[in-house]
Amino acid sequence: MNPSLDNALEQALALAANEPAHRPAFFSLLLESTVYVLGDAGDGWIAGAARHDEEQPVNLQHWEKPDGTTAIPFFTSLAALQQTVSQAQPFLALPARTLFAMTAGAELFLNPRLPYGKAFGPDEISALMMNEGDALTERLILEGEMRITLSSPAEQPAQMIASLSRLFAEIKRVRRAFIVQVQDSAQEKPHWLIGLDCEGEDEATIQAVGRVATDTAPDGEPVDICLVGQEEPGISHYFIRHITPFYERKWGSWLRATHGPGAH
Known part of the structure; x- marks a missing residue:
């Protein structure tokens, strides 16, 4: 060895x-x-x-x-x-x-x-x-109204998407993940926004996603994370209705295990 x-x-x-x-x-x-x-x-x-x-x-x-x-x-x-x-x-x-x-x-x-x-x-x-193992990310809560512009980028951040998809395959709590570029009136350049459709609010999952996203963002660009809910208005509605997820949890192996020999 x-x-x-x-x-x-x-x-x-x-x-x-x-x-x-x-x-x-x-x-x-x-x-x-x-x-x-x-x-x-x-x-x-x-x-x-x-x-x-x-x-x-x-x-x-x-x-x-x-x-x-x-x-x-x-x-x-x-x-x-x-x-x-x-x-x-x-x-x-x-x-x-x-x-x-x-x-x-x-x-x-x-x-x-x-x-x-x-x-x-x-x-x-x-x-x-x-932050108990989360070396690069921190949580920012915005209060009040803020006008933002969301867009689906023509060029996707390939390394970020590949690494996050691999992470999600291990975490299991993430059902779907989306990515867009977001810009508000105070910013000159847009930054990345990752939307997570998860089973409950899991701080450890959010921190892990933030760590990997920060490490793999093109040119060290900033990354925000938000939780996406099926019935939630605003950003969640935009993700669900207008953006194709870059990751979606597959159920095939679970179904085969459930309905395999000896299952009822």
């Missing part, structure tokens, strides 16, 4: 690097994982000892990046750490949440010098901790 892919977090990192649809699962798993960081905790420290608090000071290594800035390296496993250093060095095993809390304001890099890695800037870490 490849020692850099020998645990669930490393496998999730590799999947997330290759397909944005897997990134929400990776961030959620990261927050619940123990990671490894080069450094020590001063007097009384035991090599490789686990730490679960962020109050006591620790001495962590900073590695220089090609642009001259520095980042704190951390690793998904001890095997991954050992691949990147040429000689034995002290290290700590820390819950990822503890590491993020004690290094607030610093840049970190997961698995540097390995085939799959991820840079974490201070703002991304802060959002990740505050």
Whole structure:
């Protein structure tokens, strides 16, 4: 087995690097994982000892990046750490949440010098901790009346649609998904609006969709998300009546399982 892919977090990192649809699962798993960081905790420290608090000071290594800035390296496993250093060095095993809390304001890099890695800037870490794994999206509620223009784009965002469709196939709660461009009077350029027809309001689903959409939007364009209801007026009515969904949940496998041998 490849020692850099020998645990669930490393496998999730590799999947997330290759397909944005897997990134929400990776961030959620990261927050619940123990990671490894080069450094020590001063007097009384035991090599490789686990730490679960962020109050006591620790001495962590900073590695220089090609642009001259520095980042704190951390690793998904001890095997991954050992691949990147040429000689034995002290290290700590820390819950990822503890590491993020004690290094607030610093840049970190997961698995540097390995085939799959991820840079974490201070703002991304802060959002990740505050939003429980949703590093890039935030909810904005608009009050009052706003005149907006909705249009079906001639050129669809292919990567976004492909990655979201793959995500929906795993989530199962999404029945249909639509995409349009939306522009209000305060904006010079339109942005993307994704409409979700879901089984109930699921915050985790909305966050996962926001994460993947943000990662795959063309040229980093902003993306909004709204819930679509069959009997709802306004935007929901426009989606249902005028826009063909780019994703629609298929029921074939469920029906075959229900009506297969032994079913009544």
